[in-house]
Amino acid sequence: MAEFWTEKRVVISPDAAELVTSVAARFFDRIGKRTGAGKTAHIALTGGVIGTEVLRAIGADPARHDIDWSSVHLWWGDEVFAPWDSAERNHHAARVLLDAIDIPTANVHPMPSSDDVADIDDAASAYAAELARFGDDERAWPTFDVCFLGVGPDAHIAALFPDRAEIQVVDRAVVAVRDSPKPPSLRLTLTRPVLNSSRRVWMVIAGDDKAAALGLALAGASYESVPAAGAKGRKRTILFVDRAAAAQVPAELIDQEY
Known part of the structure; x- marks a missing residue:
């Protein structure tokens, strides 16, 4: 029998709407405390239906x-390699947040589009270089205070x-990423070491099609x-899920207080 990872905790909301509201409230609490203390906050955003609803x-x-x-500073965990104005791009979906906040343009770090860089490998190198601008002696990338991740029915992140x-x-x-199992076929993605160096990994999951994953x-x-x-944050790994996605969650991993 598989051993359960007790360091991962699950927070369950009754439905997707309350899940979105709950995650947004926790975001403001976490980022408000950090910026209120005069510290910089680096956030990795995700796409997908539920991720966009959180934004x-x-x-x-x-x-x-x-x-x-x-x-x-806002970053992206992955992106479709397509023209800048493509509706497929996670950056395009994130306009629901970007257009509503007073954030300096220099603090928004979208992954390159195919309009910016013609070759996808060059695009990956360009984003790595942008990440490195905010790295330190230990890592060639910033430490994300919160890294949002969606989870696909196949358990991809x-x-x-x-x-x-x-x-x-x-x-x-x-x-x-070429020939992605999920279309469009061309994508860029952060790697495991970058995601897992985040202080907090927040996976946001809704729907019964995600229960098995x-x-x-x-x-x-x-x-x-x-x-x-x-996927594991250095301080916290929280899976925010709705009840439909929680069908296979062991009771001992449910966090009733977080």
């Missing part, structure tokens, strides 16, 4: 006006898909076959 909720909440956005070479990469910050991730499955199982 929409943050952008619509009056609490956004209490955040010093000049102390916040960012653009790290099961049983593919990208999940094994540990010597680069960003890699190109969530169960495997919590059961300590191999990260090569279940990438979500390998």
